[in-house]
Amino acid sequence: MDIGESLVGSYFKYVLGCKIVVYNCHLDGGGELDVVALDPDGKKIYLCEVATHLRGLLYGDSNAATVERVSHKIKRAAAFAAANFPDREPVFMLWAPAVSRRLVQDLLRLQPDPGTQKITLKFIFNHDYTACIRRLRDIARQNIKTTDEPAFRLLQILEHLR
Template sequence: MPTEMGEYLVGAYLKLVLGCSVVDYNARPQGGGLPGLGELDVIGFDFANRKVYLCEVTTHLDGLLIGGGGEATIAKLADKHARQKLYAERHLHLPDFNARFMFWSPVVRPGLVAPLRGIGFELFVNRVYRDAIDELRVFASSSTSDANNPAFRLLQILEHMREPTRE
């Protein structure tokens, strides 16, 4: 499955703001191993601080809905979070790593925020999502090095554009 732009933004945040040395997209356990697991959208490893970030990313710009209404959305995301935790238990040797389970979505209807919080995700939704992307924009405005991330490169281009001068 190709990486989508929202996933690249999350990966850039993990790498450039949170200091992850390795970021993987659409990760699947080797040889399968988790029933029904499509993939983990973004995983970031901060080996120096023994942290791992497991991120579910849903970039629905007209509001978060997966598979029908609000209850179906919460049920699907609860299942995804359970699979994140199972992946962490089986593959990450949790005593060695501090795992954070994140959910990222730019537009979530107000009625879904509390149920999402109840699942156990650390939420990067609505204003928090925008604030995180604003942190990336600030970093992009002072950086010209290629970070090997197309979403961050676009932010760099946008932040470095200048008004044309009259000559």
């Protein structure tokens, strides 16, 4: 697990109250989901790709290659959810702190493949990413209990410096 994945997992645990958060979940046929979280109400499963590319999200050498790769990740996530969590609503989330305006527009045009299980798409980019991490920092400021989440523990330390 990298630190960006730990931040996202911490968000699910401490902000959304998810009790089950799994990292680097390997998929049949290769690949993995960076973060998988089960919502506390038992209705949704969050399937997350976390791309902590500080110079801007890019897979391959172009926006088109990035969109194609994300589309492929969505299809694999939908298949994973259908096979393993058929009673939960799957939500694919792409988390990235720095995404160009043009790439955001291209990614927002993505639609789930109509031949696969219904899956909701959510993109947590730029200001939305920052807002989520600020919420997590607010909770870290109020919480001093030791945690097994490295990113959350770092936020706790930073928020409690004297």
